[in-house]
Amino acid sequence: QVQLVESGGALVKPGGSLRVSCAASGFTFSDYYMSWIRQSPEKGLEWLAYINSGGTKIYYADSVKGRFTISRDDAKNSVYLQMNSLRVEDTAVYYCAKADDNGDFFDYWGQGTLVTVSS
Amino acid sequence: DVVMTQSPLSLPVTLGQPASISCRSAQSLVYSDGKTYLSWFQQRPGQSPRRLIYKVSNRDSGVPDRFSGSGSGTDFTLKISRVEAEDIGVYYCMQGTHWPLTFGGGTKVEI
Secondary structure (H helix, E strand, O other): OOEEEEEOOOEEOOOOOEEEEEEEEOOOHHHOOEEEEEEEOOOEEEEEEEEOOOOOOEEEOOOOOOOEEEEEEHHHOEEEEEEOOOOHHHOEEEEEEEOOOOOOOOOEEOOOEEEEEOO | OOOEEEEOOEEEOOOOOOEEEEEEEOOOOEOOOOOEOEEEEEEOOOOOOEEEEEOOOEEOOOOOOOEEEEEEOOEEEEEEOOOOHHHOEEEEEEEOOOOOOEEOOOEEEEO
């Protein structure tokens, strides 16, 4: 069965960096588009970044462009989100999610990992 | 960015009765391929979101047939024909037609 397991969430100071990871299993990871989405009480669900199969096409939300980087390692069945210059407003639960066979978004989500940015 | 507006914010329901949630987009969600990429998600308390409906009206595997989606262009609806206790939670619409992808603010379904 499809599983997405996020890890790496932590308490970080403003201006700091963090990398969160998402380990996938139960499907041929290299064939699927992946995204990161976050959820906070203030902003609700917010899509952040997308990477296609092969990693040749990447999109970002304006709120994280230039600060966050999505990447994937198909050999490790994992997708990553490198977060730099973190701000208090980046505090949220971070989810990874996959697209389905037809490219429709987010048929499966992970359980989420909490990132807290605070001094 | 395409703003997705859901109503109502909160929906008190009675078990066994129907319920309906509206989602409106600020611009048409018809993509250049002629398809409309509007999805609905359910988030039960303490859980991750779960997709129920994709491309307006296609139910995901395992989703009870009491859930149905309809609409076109900029106006969409999620209907629950007879609410059950397990349907309590927050429902979100999302558009996948335009970058950046955007979600509605959510509708809380409660008894």
